[in-house]
Amino acid sequence: xxxxxxxxxxxxxESRDTEFVEQTAIAIKERGHRVTVFLLQNGVFAARKTMxxxxxxxxxxxxxxxxxxxxxxxxxxxxxxxxxxxxxxxNSLVDTITxxxxxxxxx
Amino acid sequence: MKxxxxxxxxxxxxxxxxNSTTAFRIIYAALEQGINVNVFAYEGAVCLALxxxxxxxxxxxxxxxxxxxxxxxxAFVSSLLAMGVDKPRLTWVNCGLCVDERGAANAVDGxxxxxxxxxxxxxxxxxxxxxxxxx
Numbered sequence: 001x002x003x004x005x006x007x008x009x010x011x012x013x014e015s016r017d018t019e020f021v022e023q024t025a026i027a028i029k030e031r032g033h034r035v036t037v038f039l040l041q042n043g044v045f046a047a048r049k050t051m052x053x054x055x056x057x058x059x060x061x062x063x064x065x066x067x068x069x070x071x072x073x074x075x076x077x078x079x080x081x082x083x084x085x086x087x088x089x090x091n092s093l094v095d096t097i098t099x100x101x102x103x104x105x106x107x
Numbered sequence: 108m109k110x111x112x113x114x115x116x117x118x119x120x121x122x123x124x125x126n127s128t129t130a131f132r133i134i135y136a137a138l139e140q141g142i143n144v145n146v147f148a149y150e151g152a153v154c155l156a157l158x159x160x161x162x163x164x165x166x167x168x169x170x171x172x173x174x175x176x177x178x179x180x181x182a183f184v185s186s187l188l189a190m191g192v193d194k195p196r197l198t199w200v201n202c203g204l205c206v207d208e209r210g211a212a213n214a215v216d217g218x219x220x221x222x223x224x225x226x227x228x229x230x231x232x233x234x235x236x237x238x239x240x241x242x
Contacts, residue, residue, distance in 0.1 A: 009126065010242075041125045069132065090129075094136040097235050098111040104237045 003034045003102040005093070010107060011042035012053065018046065021107050022053070026060045038093055039085075040067035044074060049082040058084025065092070112143040114233040116226060118241045120151025121180040126239050127155065131183050133237070138190045138197060145233060146199045147226035150241070153201040156184040156214040181215050188217035200225045 006025050012018045021037065029035045037057060039047050046054055047066040057064050065088035066081060078087050097104040115133065119126045130146075137144045148155060162177035164170060184199065191197025200221035206212050212220075230236040 007237075009129070040129060090132045090136045091140065094113070094133055094140060094142065097237060098113050098137070098140075098142050100234065102235055104235055106237060106239050 001033055001101075003036070003096070003099065004028050005036045005038055005097050005102060005104045007038045007040065007093070007104065007106045008043035008046070009041040012046045012051070014042065018043070018107070022057060025057055025062045029060050029062050034063075035061075036063040036065060036096065038065045038067065038088070040070045040090075040093075042070075042074075044070045044076060047071070047082060047085045048076060048080050050080075051082065054082055054085060067093070110143065111141075112145065112233040113137050114145040114147065114226070114229045114236040116147045116149060116236070116238040116240075117152035117155070118150045118239065121155050121157075121160070123151070124242070126241075127152075127180060130239055131180075131187065134187050134197065135190070138187065138195050141195050142234075143195045144191060144197045145229040146197070147202070147221070147223075147229060148199065148205075149202045149223075149226075150205050151209070153205045153211050153214075154209060155180040156199065156201065156218045157181055157211050158213045158215050184218070185215045188215070192217075198229070200229075 006021050008021050010018050025035050025037050044066045054064055064085045066085055068087050068089045117130050134144050160179040160181045162179055164172045165175055188197055199218045201218055203220045203222055
């Protein structure tokens with residue numbers, strides 16, 4: 001089993017192709033791999049509970065993490081995060097993507 | 108644990124994108140964790156390390172150079188290279204052709220000139236490679 005880390009840096013309102021990342025994450029998960037979507041920069045706008053689009057990722061078993069630094073920069077608190085989204089940090093991202101058999105893809 | 112190495116390909120020029128800040132954060136975090144880092148700076152990213160950058164005052168706001176404390180990307184690169192001087196090691200390679208196109212040969216100490224062949228070699232020898240493209 002390979003671990004895939006999809007790093008989403010784009011604002012879902014600005015970039016329609018963020019949907020492609022979500023579809024890809026689910027498709028990889030369905031093939032039996034471990035998948036993490038790591039939201040950072042404007043990508044964390046999708047993490048708010050007022051948006052429901054990431055629920056399908058959580059439902060599919062994809063791990064969804066949001067960068068704490070990016071959240072703070074944008075005034076998003078932990079209490080505002082959607083169910084299934086966990087606050088994380090760059091240290092965790094670096095540790096994960098430097099493990100064997102892990103693929104890291106930036107979008 | 109076996110020694111780990113992360114290779115990054117950067118493309119954004121300085122002062123344009125949050126990608127540069129994130130890349131610096133990733134490099135810092137990796138070095139802090141004892142992970143070796145290779146950077147291949149491509150296209151506008153070769154200017155991140157340009158020694159000719161200088162901070163500035165803000166005449167519109169009437170603030171001085173000291174008031175502004177304007178961070179330059181060359182200072183970030185130098186600080187990271189100082190962190191990664193030995194173990195863990197930070198290797199920073201600027202694409203030579205990109206440097207020539209931009210007249211950006213005057214880089215801070217520790218940056219060396221190379222080519223995409225270096226990126227290929229670094230990627231092959233690393234635990235993982237992350238490409239951070241321009242949008």
